[in-house]
Each structure stands twice: as C-alpha cells, then as structure tokens.
Amino acid sequence: MTELEGAILTLLDMEGPMTAYGVRRAFLDSPSSFWSASAGAIYPALNRMEEAGWVASKDATRGKRPAKALQLTASGKAEISRWAIDTATAIGPGFDPFRLRAPLWMRLEVAERAELKAALESRVLKRIEVIDALDPRHPDALRHALERVQQTTRLEWIRKTL
Amino acid sequence: MTELEGAILTLLDMEGPMTAYGVRRAFLDSPSSFWSASAGAIYPALNRMEEAGWVASKDATRGKRPAKALQLTASGKAEISRWAIDTATAIGPGFDPFRLRAPLWMRLEVAERAELKAALESRVLKRIEVIDALDPRHPDALRHALERVQQTTRLEWIRKTL
DNA sequence: AGCGACATGTAAGTGGTTACATGATTTC
C-alpha cells in the first residue's frame, strides 16, 4: 500500500462513504495535504483499491449525473490497520525538505544567512498562525496539531542554530 | 530540480568530486537517507544534471577500469543555491509517515493503543540511540541532529498524547 | 582462483505529475 492509498483509506474510515470527487475535495481543501490531490492520482488509486477489494462502491446517481459512493470494506479495514501500526515505517524519514536543505544553509555567507533566517522564521510563524486559525473540529485537526509541533520545533532550531 | 537531485548536488558540494558510484555509496551508507539510493535513480539523475550543465565530469580511469569524477559547475552551484533558499518548499510538508498514520492511532482500542504506544516509544528511543552513536564529524551530522530533534519531539508527543 | 568492492549502466514496472475532456447540476 502506498502512502497516498493509506491516506485515502484513512479518510474513508473517518468520514464514511463518499464519492471519489469528495475524496479529492477533502485533499484539496486540507491545509496540510501532502500531494497535489490530482484526479490522475485519486481515481486510479481508488480503482486499484476497489479491484483489491479494500473499498466497495454503490451507485449514488442522482438525476442524470452518475456517481459512485465509496466505502471501506472489512478487508480494507484490516489492511489499513496493518498499515497504521507498522511502526518501522511510521517513524521513518519520509522525506523532509527542511532537513534536506539545512546543510547548505550553514554554508551561506553571513548576510545571506541572516536574510534566509529571517525569511524562514517569518514563513514558519505565518504557517503556525494559519494552523492556529483552523477549525479544531476539522477531521484533520490532529494532523494539524502534529504539524504545529513540527513547525514550532523548526522555529526553535532556526532561532537557536541557524 | 527534484529533491533527489538537490541532495546529490549538496553532497557533491560538500564532499567534492567523486564518482557516481561514490555518490551511491554515500547514500547507501548514510543512516538518514530518504531513498533507496538505487543505481536506477542515481545514474539517470547525474546524467540529467550533466546535460543541464550542473555537473561536469572528468575522466578518472585507472588502469582498464573506466571511471568519471563528477563535480559541481558554477551553474550547478547557482541552481542549488536557489533550491536551498526556496523557503516555501523548505518548510513544506514533504511527506511525513508519522503524521499520516496518527489519526488512526487515536481510534485504536485501549489495549491495541497501549501496545502500539510501547512499540513506537521503544522504536523511537532506539533510533535516537543510533543517532547518538553516529560520528559527529560525519558529513551528514547536521541532518542527523535535525532528525534527532524530530524524533525527540515525536517521543514527547507519544508519551503525552498517544 | 575466487570473492568482495569498484564502476556504470539498462529494462520493466509503478505511481505520481500536469493538463485536458466531458457532461450534469446548482447558484447567481
């Protein structure tokens, strides 16, 4: 299972049956989404997972507009449970653009580095403000909270080390 | 420029001229690498970047074994500088497997959740021990330090919230 | 003579990306 598939199944598990379009909307609207949430990723992923039996679709056509409501199957739930508690992957590096760039920051000239430090600091601060303004009842509230912790940690590092 | 390309150029910038194989070795040996460091990624990436003029190669054949030593060009240095200080991308979400899974952890049954909490905690602790055992003069020492901060933050979150 | 490290790649597959395409429904 890819990370995108995991994220989609998590959404279906938390938000209940919805259309593929609904899944896409949820990703687009999410202020902490990891992908572009393109149709070219969502629809193939859902079709893959339907073939695998992890999601089932029932017709939800209204009027003349065809629509499929997708929901997790028992097998899908089992799959996602395994995915969720795979601790080795969970604590892995994923990929972190901040960490990737940091070594180069330390080699900037003093002026450039000061400029970058200010830019990074204000950007992180702004991001934290955005997170703080989010509705705590949003289904992704926990992820937002975790991102806030990460950004705060980054902020401290920027101030102390950069 | 992809993140892998950025990481490769960073390595060439810090460690000086080396062969593609050397780049690959560096990624394989790194205890905090983000990719599989497969030849199928490294070699094409380097060829792309040589075509783009970001790296230049000079012959380093010894005996009958052909070898190319790769080094950053001025244009490559300019490119990587731009990449490094692109703050919007730098503080972006990348993709974080921990954050992706967290919402599901909160919905586990008490016993399962306790089990997962213990597993995660010990794994993170072990990882921190591994990081602490690394040579502080390793070229990736800063990245290791940043990962340590992140893992420590995760540990606190696990203990306090999970 | 054989093994492991050095050195460079290719082939097939996968899962993302952007951009395009089509039509129904709702809202102003």
Next chain:
DNA sequence: GAAATCATGTAACCACTTACATGTCGCT
C-alpha cells in the same frame, strides 16, 4: 443564461523502484 461546482476519467510524461547485466581491481 453564464459561471461555478459536482462527478469521472484519460493522455502524456516523469522520476522513482527492483532487478539484472557487465566488466575491473585488490586481497587472500
């Protein structure tokens, strides 16, 4: 009646993955 939204998808492309292929050099 025009525009935004709902709804589903395809086409071309790209950068990664695993696995395979080839040959050299140094050491025991």
